[in-house]
Amino acid sequence: MITGLIWWYPTKWTKKAVKDSFTVKWRAKWKRLNIDIHNVIGFYAVLFVLALTLSGIFFSFEWFKKGAYQVLTWKTLSEKQIDSVSDNTVSQGRFAHPEDVVWNKLMMKYDGAFGSISINIPQKSSFAYETTVYFGDGTLLYNRAVNYFDQNTMQVLPPVMQHQQPYEKLSAGEKLFRMNFDIHTGQILGLPTKIMAFFACIIGASMPITGFIIWYNRKWGRSKRKMRETN
Structure with missing residues (x-):
């Protein structure tokens, strides 16, 4: 996602570059449409996909969970009972x-x-x-x-546990830490964020596919076109 965001970032903020970076040319040919879907829609979804990704890592790696807690609260997460x-x-x-x-x-x-x-x-x-x-x-x-x-x-x-205090007694960082599961599942604000999380997951899953197509066309698409033009 980070390297894709760097690739998306225009070298010059001209009027055409802004239009190409923020709008999808739905009537373009399929190769151009695939690039727009990868770049533009990927850009709009990057923050949501990143939030779902980071919140999901909580459940896999204890070191990440403790590190995030320390960054958010400036405290050490203790499991001491x-x-x-x-x-x-x-x-x-x-x-x-x-x-x-x-x-x-x-x-x-x-x-x-x-x-x-x-x-x-x-x-x-x-x-x-x-x-x-x-x-x-x-x-x-x-x-x-x-x-x-x-x-x-x-x-x-x-x-x-120290982080089992009532929600209203927590600091802002502790509240955000407590929200992790609801952010990851998209239920933080009810049905609207559930729908947003659903589409963010679909878009995130499509990025490797659209990216592979772009890579394939750049590596072999041009050579095939040259061969057809030569013939």
Whole structure:
């Protein structure tokens, strides 16, 4: 994408160069049309494709994720867990339906102003209830709050990770970091950005094809034309 952007950049910003760089000649012959699709449409899509690419690398390389977090927040991303285990010294069985207690506590805390709630049931006696509250319509993952509850006392416990703080308490860089999944899937602003992400993916996937055609025509297309002209 970077080398393609350099190739797209006009050597001189003349009126013709500007027109050629920003408009597609839809009525041109297929070779010229292919070049315009590669250059012009590729230029318009480069920022979207770059955003999808960089946000996707988060899921593959831990070093990139930590590096991006440090660049955005000037902090080191620590996966060190804060103590959030349940107190085993308290007698068991105080709550017949602890999930209902957790639900009611969250309802009171957020006054029902959320889209959805997920509750993870603890698998061991030392584990706590982990809950995630998603605000808005419940589809945006960045706008969430994570809560932990002692399974014996139902008391609120501190978050496990430093970046699990409520969204409104995060810095601008931390908020952008939290938005990574929603940016990558295109759901950051709902259906419009999902559609934009879809077309950006289609355009990004077409770039190697249109680029290969340009390379092929430049390498062998001219020699074939010369052979036909000679004959």
